[in-house]
Amino acid sequence: MARWEAPDAFAEFVRDRHSELLRFAYALTADRHLAEDLVQDALERTGLAWRRVRRQDDVEGYARRVITNQFLNRLRKLRRERLVDDLPDLAVAAHESADDSTWRALAQLPPAQRAAVVARYYLDLTEAQAADLLGCSVGTVKSNTFRALAKLRARLAPTPEGTR
């Protein structure tokens, strides 16, 4: 059997977009190791399905959907996958910057809410586009976003510049 080699177009896609996919996966998971695993897995699946995927208009969107789906369904997918023994502890810093506080608060959101927030405020997708990425209804995107922002407001102190 011939040794598999990346088609030129796929190789170019991987070179150009893998770092952005890593940033997206990190925003989604708040875990750099998991982010790398998800991106590796998604790009391998994209490569295996390249003949079909390349006909789509938005290859990167396909990869993002795979990343998102794998993340949201980790507990339900029928895979031979071992979960880590312990979740990483969130260190409590005596004095955190505003960005650190927001990042920690984001990291503590339930996965579906975090995914909605990432879709809306990292990818800047519309509600309909976010629903397409997350495989849910627009109503679900709205409710998850609403709940996420409500939780964030409750957890974060108002900034000196203004109210939330």
Place this chain on the structure above:
Amino acid sequence: MTIEDDVRRTLHSPAGAPDAWPDPVRRIEAGIRRRRRERRQLAALAVVAIAVLLTPVVVWVGSPGQGASGPADNDTAPGIVPYLDRTVAAPTYFARNDPRPTKRPCQGEDFGAGEDGPNPLWGDDEPLATTPNPGTEVRQSALINSRRGECTLSGSAKLRGTDPVTGQSVMLSANAGTSIDGGIKLYPATIANQPAQIDIVTATSCRAGTPYRDVELVFADRAYPVPWLIVSPGCAIHIGDWYSLPQFVNVPLEASIDAPATVHRGETLRYSVTLLNSMGMTPELDPCPVYKQSLATTTQWMQLNCVLRRLPAHTPVTFQMQLPVPADAPLGRTKLEWIVVFSSGQVRYASEDTNGATVEILE
């Protein structure tokens, strides 16, 4: 600054994001080669197993001059196989990894922190798209991480909440131990670094009225918050038994769904599934495999149209599919799922990367 601006700024400049990979193409190539190697090894084992089982039949059935991988007379690939309207009973055998043997009963100390903090339980705010009965909702709660080695969760659990009128903590009346949603589940749930799950079915009317506060699931001598569950006094609750999901064995086959984005209630959803024997190792379609198609509340087990005795290697074959959408199907986006089951018990989900295809049900 609004919270939205703060979130946007934070997400776009997170400290600790992974660095770009030094040689991403080589890294992905290596991963793909490993997957292909694993598939070949698995398929080779399957072929050996099938050959051993079928050797007496092959001696009688095989015709001289026909290579082992050559096509049979009726193996011409038309490219598109028409839909066969034939329902079948759900298969009773699925090849899966051996279930974990029953271990000592789990206790509260066994459960590590969950994804959201100290609560080891995890659940979705949104119910499952499919429910066993109209007017009900099924929410799954999952439990991960056994800290002290393997343990077994058996039986059901109880619910406790604070009555909105009296302010008293009360045990909520529920039918326990009901087998919910069918499906393929392993009872009891032996867990160690894999999730145990429990299904809770409530009437949709449970969301009306003033709900109980601080609802908790009580099991393994502890109580754990379930904030995603909204129940009010008087509503019907069914709590299933703890289970774990079996690990299926995949058949060496690629499967992808091509479906329209929308369908109207009362219409027939016409879609297709393309199967690709990418490794040349897919077992023959004899006995003919069955498949399950599901969309929202509709689930059907059907016979695949096995006009071909085998899927030709490296050539996609598209099977036309139809699924009637009831006039009272729930509106909105849902997942079209398709899974084929071979007589060996091996399975393949179509479009597994995206959990099927998203279809919106319209009025």
